[in-house]
Amino acid sequence: xxxxxxxxxxxxxxxxxxxxxxxxxxxxxxxxxxxxxxxxxxxxxxxxxxxxxxxxxxxxxxxxxxxxxxxxxxxxxxxxxxxxxxxxxxxxxxxxxxxxxxxxxxxxxxxxxxxxxxxxxxxxxxxxxx
Amino acid sequence: xxxxxxxxxxxxxxxxxxxxxxxxxxxxxxxxxxxxxxxxxxxxxxxxxxxxxxxxxxxxxxxxxxxxxxxxxxxxxxxxxxxxxxxxxxxxxxxxxxxxxxxxxxxxxxxxxxxxxxxxxxxxxxxxxx
Amino acid sequence: xxxxxxxxxxxxxxxxxxxxxxxxxxxxxxxxxxxxxxxxxxxxxxxxxxxxxxxxxxxxxxxxxxxxxxxxxxxxxxxxxxxxxxxxxxxxxxxxxxxxxxxxxxxxxxxxxxxxxxxxxxxxxxxxxx
Amino acid sequence: xxxxxxxxxxxxxxxxxxxxxxxxxxxxxxxxxxxxxxxxxxxxxxxxxxxxxxxxxxxxxxxxxxxxxxxxxxxxxxxxxxxxxxxxxxxxxxxxxxxxxxxxxxxxxxxxxxxxxxxxxxxxxxxxxx
Numbered sequence: 001x002x003x004x005x006x007x008x009x010x011x012x013x014x015x016x017x018x019x020x021x022x023x024x025x026x027x028x029x030x031x032x033x034x035x036x037x038x039x040x041x042x043x044x045x046x047x048x049x050x051x052x053x054x055x056x057x058x059x060x061x062x063x064x065x066x067x068x069x070x071x072x073x074x075x076x077x078x079x080x081x082x083x084x085x086x087x088x089x090x091x092x093x094x095x096x097x098x099x100x101x102x103x104x105x106x107x108x109x110x111x112x113x114x115x116x117x118x119x120x121x122x123x124x125x126x127x128x129x130x
Numbered sequence: 131x132x133x134x135x136x137x138x139x140x141x142x143x144x145x146x147x148x149x150x151x152x153x154x155x156x157x158x159x160x161x162x163x164x165x166x167x168x169x170x171x172x173x174x175x176x177x178x179x180x181x182x183x184x185x186x187x188x189x190x191x192x193x194x195x196x197x198x199x200x201x202x203x204x205x206x207x208x209x210x211x212x213x214x215x216x217x218x219x220x221x222x223x224x225x226x227x228x229x230x231x232x233x234x235x236x237x238x239x240x241x242x243x244x245x246x247x248x249x250x251x252x253x254x255x256x257x258x259x260x
Numbered sequence: 261x262x263x264x265x266x267x268x269x270x271x272x273x274x275x276x277x278x279x280x281x282x283x284x285x286x287x288x289x290x291x292x293x294x295x296x297x298x299x300x301x302x303x304x305x306x307x308x309x310x311x312x313x314x315x316x317x318x319x320x321x322x323x324x325x326x327x328x329x330x331x332x333x334x335x336x337x338x339x340x341x342x343x344x345x346x347x348x349x350x351x352x353x354x355x356x357x358x359x360x361x362x363x364x365x366x367x368x369x370x371x372x373x374x375x376x377x378x379x380x381x382x383x384x385x386x387x388x389x390x
Numbered sequence: 391x392x393x394x395x396x397x398x399x400x401x402x403x404x405x406x407x408x409x410x411x412x413x414x415x416x417x418x419x420x421x422x423x424x425x426x427x428x429x430x431x432x433x434x435x436x437x438x439x440x441x442x443x444x445x446x447x448x449x450x451x452x453x454x455x456x457x458x459x460x461x462x463x464x465x466x467x468x469x470x471x472x473x474x475x476x477x478x479x480x481x482x483x484x485x486x487x488x489x490x491x492x493x494x495x496x497x498x499x500x501x502x503x504x505x506x507x508x509x510x511x512x513x514x515x516x517x518x519x520x
Contacts, residue, residue, distance in 0.1 A: 005146075005174050016135075036178050040170040044135050048166055048295065049323030052348040060343075075342035085343045093342030117341065164294030165438065193439030211507065212465035212483030213450075213475045218442045265406075265434050276395075296438055300430040304395050308426050 003032055003100070003108040008039040011100060011127040015112060016043060018126035026114030026123055027054040033106060035062040043114070050113035056090065057097030057120075058111030063088055065106065068097035069121070096120030102130040132162055133230070133238040138169040141230060141257040145242060146173060148256035156244030156253055157184040163236060165192045173244070180243035186220065187227030187250075188241030193218055195236065198227035199251070226250030232260040263292055263360070263368040268299040271360060271387040275372060276303060278386035286374030286383055287314040293366060295322045303374070310373035316350065317357030317380075318371030323348055325366065328357035329381070356380030362390040393422055393490070393498040398429040401490060401517040405502060406433060408516035416504030416513055417444040423496060425452040433504070440503035446480065447487030447510075448501030453478055455496065458487035459511070486510030492520040 008030045015028045025043040027050040032038050037058075042051060057068050064071045072093025074081050085091055095117035100108040112124035138160045145158045155176040160169040167188075172181060187198050194201045202223025204211050215221055225247035230238040242254035268290045275288045285303040287310040292298050297318075302311060317328050324331045332353025334341050345351055355377035360368040372384035398420045409416045415433040417440040422428050427448075432441060447458050454461045462483025464471050475481055485507035490498040502514035 005171060009171070036172070037170060037181055038172050040167060041135060041139070042166070042168050047324055049320075049348055049351070051167055053344065056343070056347050072340065072342045076340075077337070085346065090346040091343055092347065094340060094344065162294075164292070164296060166294060190439075194437055207467070210462065210466075210484060212462045213446070213481055214443065214484065216475065216480040217446050217482065218439055221439070265431060269431070296432070297430060297441055298432050300427060301395060301399070302426070302428050311427055 003030070003038055005038065007130060008108065011108070011110065011130065012039055012041045015110070015123055015127040016041065019043060019114070019123045022119065022122065024115035024119050024123065026112050026120065027051045028127075029054040029058040029111040030100070031058045031062055031109050031111075033062065033108065035059055038108065046114045053092065053113035054096070054111040056092045056111065057113060058109050059088070060091040060093070061097035061099060061111065062109040063091065065099065067095075067099075068093060069095045069117075096124055098124055098128050100128055100130055133160070133168055135168065137260060138238065141238070141240065141260065142169055142171045145240070145253055145257040146171065149173060149244070149253045152249065152252065154245035154249050154253065156242050156250065157181050158257075159184040159188040159241040160230070161188045161192055161239050161241075163192065163238065165189055168238065176244045183222065183243035184226070184241040186222045186241065187243060188239045189218070190221040190223070191227035191229060191241065192239040193221065195229065197225075197229075198222055199225045199247070226254055228254055228258050230258055230260055263290065263298055265298065267390060268368065271368070271370065271390065272299055272301045275370070275383055275387040276301065279303060279374070279383045282379065282382065284375035284379050284383065286372050286380065287311045288387075289314040289318040289371040290360070291318045291322055291369050291371075293322065293368065295319055298368065306374045313352065313373035314356070314371040316352045316371065317373060318369045319348070320351040320353070321357035321359060321371065322369040323351065325359065327355075327359075328352060329355045329377070356384055358384055358388050360388055360390055393420070393428055395428065397520060398498065401498070401500065401520065402429055402431045405500070405513055405517040406431065409433060409504070409513045412509065412512065414505035414509050414513065416502050416510065417441045418517075419444040419448040419501040420490070421448045421452055421499050421501075423452065423498065425449055428498065436504045443482065443503035444486070444501040446482045446501065447503060448499045449478070450481040450483070451487035451489060451501065452499040453481065455489065457485075457489075458483060459485045459507075486514055488514055488518050490518055490520055
């Protein structure tokens with residue numbers, strides 16, 4: 001099951017509502033399970049640097065079917081996965097990217113950027129279940 | 131005056147409504163007057179190739195403050211502007227990208243792709259006035 | 261309020277005067293608040309490597325609305341923001357990039373490179389208030 | 391003899407004066423004989439697309455030690471130099487890029503963009519002799 005535009009917009013609304021609640025303007029990206037962008041919304045006053053980071057988080061989560069902070073464990077110096085961060089056109093390993101699940105199934109991936117990575121995680125989580 | 135997220139979503143709704151009316155699924159991109167993406171929506175069943183084309187149309191319209199088909203006149207062999215299409219990371223000169231005006235002022239640029247360039251133009255035009 | 265060419269040249273003059281005073285030839289870049297370059301000046305005898313670094317500093321400061329050394333705190337190993345430095349086409353986290361303020365408002369961003377990062381910071385600071 | 395920052399600024403002033411005279415806001419780029427940027431000035435209200443085009447013109451003139459419209463003769467379909475426009479990271483073959491001469495010697499190259507190619511040529515010519 002592939003995400004619909006209607007679902008994607010609803011996910012963005014939920015995430016944006018959470019962002020407004022904690023007063024952190026963010027960029028929100030939704031990609032399908034193949035990584036192709038479905039929806040993007042940059043909230044007013046979000047940092048311009050958040051656009052590319054939100055895209056990178058959604059892409060990374062999709063590439064490894066996982067939360068970005070979990071992927072980040074492969075990026076530590078101890079993991080010795082030299083160069084892995086440069087693959088796939090550049091990936092990121094910190095909070096803010098995750099799958100969107102409907103029941104057990106992943107229907108999309110989201111990326112949020114604009115606050116600290118903890119804030120981005122909290123905000124993105126508002127859109128991770130459908 | 132810079133476009134707000136609320137305005138941007140309304141523009142996307144108007145354009146998507148027109149696209150549904152003529153039954154052409156498209157990708158819709160809204161960028162601010164400096165070219166930074168504000169909103170993107172890929173309608174269900176839109177061609178995957180439409181994402182990058184919609185982005186390129188919005189970017190080109192922004193770079194030259196003009197409709198993409200007008201910019202395209204500089205790209206004809208007769209114009210002899212050799213290489214101009216490769217500048218700015220690649221630009222496009224066919225219908226589907228245009229300014230969004232509020233009165234006399236340009237507040238954003240839009241790019242639409244998914245149908246023929248005539249269809250893309252018709253669909254995008256539904257969002258060109260605010 | 262967007263920076264004018266006249267203001268931008270004045271900022272470059274102030275920064276270049278400081279650079280001459282402490283005898284460090286630098287490249288100076290001024291970008292608008294959306295990151296588009298407004299002015300650039302490479303002083304005589306500045307390192308050729310300083311051009312791209314000055315651009316990267318101005319861009320990074322713009323993307324995160326902050327001094328580059330503050331952005332750099334997110335890039336330490338302890339911050340664990342793996343891959344963040346590769347986003348946005350590559351960003352930098354050391355002294356020499358900062359906002360230009362007119363009162364409370366940011367009207368542009370500057371990047372200076374050519375000396376040590378402490379020297380670059382001192383030189384750039386001569387242009388940070390308008 | 392390599393161009394100095396003082397000369398470069400003077401060239402930009404002369405070109406900008408001409409641009410104001412004919413009321414076409416442009417971006418002006420000066421590169422040294424090795425192609426490294428020395429000065430850039432984007433005039434108020436110049437098209438954002440003019441930045442990269444001005445850079446491309448100055449670069450192309452430098453690469454071939456010639457006016458860009460002369461280089462453009464190698465880019466016509468009849469010349470059959472297939473792919474030449476994609477070399478050197480992309481070159482352009484229309485008016486607006488040219489050498490700056492001091493007597494017989496080339497001391498720099500300039501690129502101007504923002505108007506028609508004829509206007510860009512007229513404006514750039516104001517800075518082609520030193």
